[in-house]
Amino acid sequence: MISSLANFNPKKAGGGGGVSVSGQWVAVGNGSIIAKSTDGNLYSTAGNVGGLTSIGLGVAYGKDGAGQGLWVAVGGGGLIAKSSDGNLWSPAGSKGGIITNGWGVAYGKDGIGQGLWIAVGGGSYIAKSSDGNNWTPAGSKGGITYGYMVAYGKDGAGQGLWIAVGAGVPIIKSTDGNLWSPTGSNGGITGGRSVAYGKDGAGAGLWVAVGDGSNIAKSSDGNTWTPAGNVGGITTGGLSVAYGKDGLGGNLWIVAGESGGSVIAKSTDGNIWSPTGTNGGLSSARGVAYGKDASGVGLWVAVGEGNMIAKSTDGNTWTPAGSIGGITMGRSVAFNSELFIP
Numbered sequence: 001m002i003s004s005l006a007n008f009n010p011k012k013a014g015g016g017g018g019v020s021v022s023g024q025w026v027a028v029g030n031g032s033i034i035a036k037s038t039d040g041n042l043y044s045t046a047g048n049v050g051g052l053t054s055i056g057l058g059v060a061y062g063k064d065g066a067g068q069g070l071w072v073a074v075g076g077g078g079l080i081a082k083s084s085d086g087n088l089w090s091p092a093g094s095k096g097g098i099i100t101n102g103w104g105v106a107y108g109k110d111g112i113g114q115g116l117w118i119a120v121g122g123g124s125y126i127a128k129s130s131d132g133n134n135w136t137p138a139g140s141k142g143g144i145t146y147g148y149m150v151a152y153g154k155d156g157a158g159q160g161l162w163i164a165v166g167a168g169v170p171i172i173k174s175t176d177g178n179l180w181s182p183t184g185s186n187g188g189i190t191g192g193r194s195v196a197y198g199k200d201g202a203g204a205g206l207w208v209a210v211g212d213g214s215n216i217a218k219s220s221d222g223n224t225w226t227p228a229g230n231v232g233g234i235t236t237g238g239l240s241v242a243y244g245k246d247g248l249g250g251n252l253w254i255v256a257g258e259s260g261g262s263v264i265a266k267s268t269d270g271n272i273w274s275p276t277g278t279n280g281g282l283s284s285a286r287g288v289a290y291g292k293d294a295s296g297v298g299l300w301v302a303v304g305e306g307n308m309i310a311k312s313t314d315g316n317t318w319t320p321a322g323s324i325g326g327i328t329m330g331r332s333v334a335f336n337s338e339l340f341i342p
Contacts, residue, residue, distance in 0.1 A: 023038075023291060023292060023335055023336045023337040024036060024037070024038055024085075024086045024335070024336050025037040025038075025039075025040050025043075025289075025291060025301060025333065025334070025335050025336075026046075026059050026061075026071060026073070026086045026333070026334055026336075027043060027059070027287075027301070027303050027309060027324075027325070027327055027330055027332070027333040028052075028056025028057065028058070028059045028073050028075065028327075028330075028331055028332050028333075029055065029056055029057075029286075029303060029308070029327045029328070029329045029330040029331035029332070030054075030055055030327065030328045030329040030331070031326050031327050031328030031329065032045040032046070032049075032325055032326025032327055032328075033046075033049040033052050033054075033055065033056045033075065034046035034049050034050075034052070034056055034059075034073060034081075034089065035309075035324065035325025035326060035327050036086045036087055036325065037321075037325070038294055039293050039294035040291065040292075040293050040294075040299045040301050040311050040321070040335075041293070041311055041321050041322045041323075042321070042322045042323045043309060043321060043323050043324050043325030043327070044323070044325045045325045045326040046083075046086065046087050046088075046089065046325075047087045047088045047089075048088060048089055049073075049081065049089055050073070050079075050081025050082065050083065050089025050090050050091050051077075051079050051081055051089075051090075051091035052073060052074075052075040052076060052077070052079050052081050052089075053075070053076045053077035053079060054075075054076040054077070055075050055076040055101075055331065056073050056074075056075040056076075056331060056332065057074055057075045057076070057101060057102060057103045057104075057121075057331050057332060058073065058074045058075070058102060058103055058104045058105045058119075058149075058331070058332045059071065059072070059073040059074075059105065059332050059333070059334045060072055060105045060106050060107055060117075060334050061107065061334050061335070061336035061337075062106075062107025062108075062115065062117060062132065063107065063115045063132075064082075064084075064131050064132050064133070065115075065130055065131030065132075065133070066131075067115070068084065069084065069336060070082060070083070070084060070132045071083040071084070071085075071086050071089075071334075071336065072092075072105050072107075072117060072119070072132045073089065073105070074101075074102025074103065074104070074105045074119050074121060075101065075102055075331075076101055077101070078095055078100050078101060078102055078121060078122065078123055079091060079092075079095060079102065080092040080095045080096075080102055080105075080119060080127075080135060082132050082133060086336065092129075092132065092133050092134070092135060093133045093134045093135075094133075094134050094135050094136070095119075095127065095135050096119065096124060096127025096128065096129065096135030096136050096137050096138075097123050097124030097127060097135075097136075097137040100121060100122030100123050101121050101122050102119050102120075102121040102122075103120055103121045103122075103146075103147060103148045103149065103166075104119065104120045104121070104147060104148055104149035104150050104164075104194075104332075105117065105118070105119040105120075105150070106118055106150045106151050106152055107132075107152070108151075108152025108153075108160065108162060108177070109152065109160050109177075110130070110176050110177050110178070111160075111175055111176030111177075111178070112176075113160070114130065115130065116128060116129070116130060116177045117129040117130070117131075117132050117135075118138075118150045118152075118162060118164070118177050119135065119150070120144075120147025120148065120149065120150045120164050120166065121146070121147055122146055122147075124137040124138070124141075125138075125141050125144050125145070125146060125147045125166070126138035126141055126144070126147055126150075126164060126180065128177050128178060138174075138177065138178050138179070138180060139178045139179050140178075140179050140180050140181075141172075141180055142164075142169060142172030142173070142174070142180030142181045142182055143168050143169030143172060143181075143182050144164060144166045144167065144168050144169050144172050144180070145166070145167045145168030145169075146166050146167040146168065147164055147165075147166040148165055148166040148167070148192060148193050148194070148211075149164065149165050149166070149192065149193060149194040149195055149240075150162065150163070150164040150165075150195070151163055151195045151196050151197055152197070153196075153197025153198075153205065153207060153222065154197065154205050154222075155175075155221050155222050155223070156205075156220055156221030156222070156223075157221075158205070159175065160175065161173060161174070161175060161222045162174040162175070162176075162177050162180075163183075163195050163197075163207060163209070163222050164180065164192075164195070165189070165192020165193060165194065165195045165209055165211060166191070166192050167191055167192075169182045169186075170186045170189045170190060170191055170192040170209075170211065170213075171183045171186045171187075171189060171192055171195070171209055171217075171225060173222050173223060183219075183222065183223050183224070183225060184223045184224050184225075185223075185224050185225050185226070186217065186225050187209065187214055187217025187218065187219065187225030187226045187227050187228075188213045188214025188217060188227045189209055189210075189211045189212070189213050189214055189217045189225070190211070190212050190213030190214075191211050191212035191213065192209055192210075192211040193210055193211035193212070193237065193238060193239050193240070194209070194210050194211070194238065194239060194240040194241045195207065195208070195209040195210075195241065196208055196241045196242050196243050196253075197243065198243025198244075198251065198253060198270065199243070199251050199270075200218075200220070200269050200270055200271070201251070201268055201269030201270075201271070202269075203251070204220065205220065206218060206219070206220060206269075206270045207219040207220075207221075207222050207225075208228075208241050208243075208253060208255075208270045209225065209241070210234070210237075210238025210239065210240070210241045210255055210257075211237060211238055212237050214227040214228070214231075215228075215231045215234045215235070215237060215238050215257075216228040216231050216232075216234060216238055216241075216255060216273065218270050218271055228267075228270070228271050228272075228273060229271045229272045229273075230272060230273055231265070231273055232255070232262055232265030232266065232267065232273025232274045232275055233257075233261045233262025233265055233273075233274075233275040234255055234257040234261055234262050234265050234273070235257075235260065235261030235262070236257065236258040236259070236260035236261045237257060237258050238255045238256070238257050239256050239257055239258060239284070239285065239286050239287075239304075240255070240256040240285065240286060240287045240288045240302075240332075241253065241254070241255045241256070241288070242254050242288045242289050242290055242300075243270075243290065244289075244290025244291075244298065244300060244315070245290065245298045245315075246268075246314050246315050246316070247298075247313050247314030247315075247316075248314075249298075250268060251268060251269075252266060252267070252268060252315045253266065253267040253268070253269075253270050253273075254266055254276075254288050254290075254300060254302070254315050255267075255273065255288075256285030256286060256287060256288040256302055256304065257284070257285060258284045259283050259284040259305075262275040262276070263279040263282050263283070263284060263285045263304070264276040264279050264282070264285050264288070264302060264318065266315050266316060276312075276315065276316050276317070276318060277316045277317050277318075278316075278317050278318050278319070279302075279310065279318050280302065280307060280310025280311065280312070280318030280319050280320050280321075281306050281307030281310060281319075281320045282302060282303075282304045282305065282306045282307060282308075282310050282318070283304070283305045283306035284304045284305045284306070285302045285303070285304040285310075286303060286304040286305070286329075286330060286331050286332070287302065287303045287304070287330060287331055287332040287333045288300065288301070288302040288303075288333070289301055289333045289334050289335055290335070291334075291335025291336075291337060292335065292337065293313075297313065298313065299311060299312070299313060300312040300313075300314075300315050300318075301321075301333050301335075302318065302330075302333070303327070303330020303331065303332065303333045304329070304330050305329055305330075307320040307321070307324075308321075308324040308327050308328065308329065308330045309321035309324045309327065309330055309333075
């Protein structure tokens with residue numbers, strides 16, 4: 001099962017008002033479907049679930065058509081739900097042909113620099129929206145036959161790029177979120193499960209994708225992918241990947257995986273991976289994201305099976321969250337902050 005992660009692309013927010021050091025976490029999955037937290041530790045059940053049926057599979061934070069903060073969640077029944085506060089949710093006005101399960105969602109930019117949402121799943125496989133409410137099918141699908149995750153970042157020249165992963169062609173790319181094509185190589189990934197954009201050990205832009213086959217692949221441009229140098233014990237498939245910081249402010253990648261190998265692996269460069277010291281009671285980790293606690297200190301949160309939600313201040317030592325807000329299996333988690341808007 002796949003997690004949808006917020007694209008970590010730290011920068012100062014444009015416009016007035018600055019950036020708040022604190023924010024909100026939203027986790028989705030089985031059970032209560034949507035849970036929320038202001039500190040990443042104590043979770044409560046959201047006020048409603050916006051029409052999602054049976055399960056939440058992906059969640060992300062971005063902007064609506066007026067530039068205001070917006071949460072979007074996707075899940076069972078192919079439904080798309082939206083919320084301005086992470087607590088009260090309503091169904092999107094349309095769902096862009098995603099008629100089975102919606103699996104992944106992310107916020108970025110279209111080909112002319114305007115805000116854009118992309119959701120992937122079954123049915124039309126890829127849907128797009130400029131406001132998070134009205135969705136239409138993408139113009140092409142790049143050979144993907146089921147979408148599991150999508151992220152926004154940069155190509156090798158620093159231009160905006162979307163990457164989606166899934167079944168069929170495992171990794172596809174788009175410069176505008178509408179027209180998609182296969183990447184030049186897939187780094188041994190035979191079925192894509194998650195993808196994120198961050199930095200390598202030298203501070204240059206890097207994509208990391210996880211899934212079946214080689215388990216972890218990397219790319220400096222989003223087009224040419226190679227297997228990572230090792231997989232840090234992620235031997236039964238990577239399910240989610242995210243980029244953030246360690247406890248000292250250094251760059252850190254985290255991969256979440258299935259039971260049977262390492263549940264969580266870490267890397268400072270996206271290439272060489274090692275198992276984390278603890279996994280916070282997770283028997284499998286299905287979603288991971290980086291954000292901040294209530295005091296503005298960096299925090300990792302992972303969701304999955306076992307203790308459902310785990311947290312870490314350094315990405316290495318993980319402990320169970322204080323409460324889980326009714327989630328009986330975590331599928332995806334995201335944090336809201338202007339720091340995370342592309």
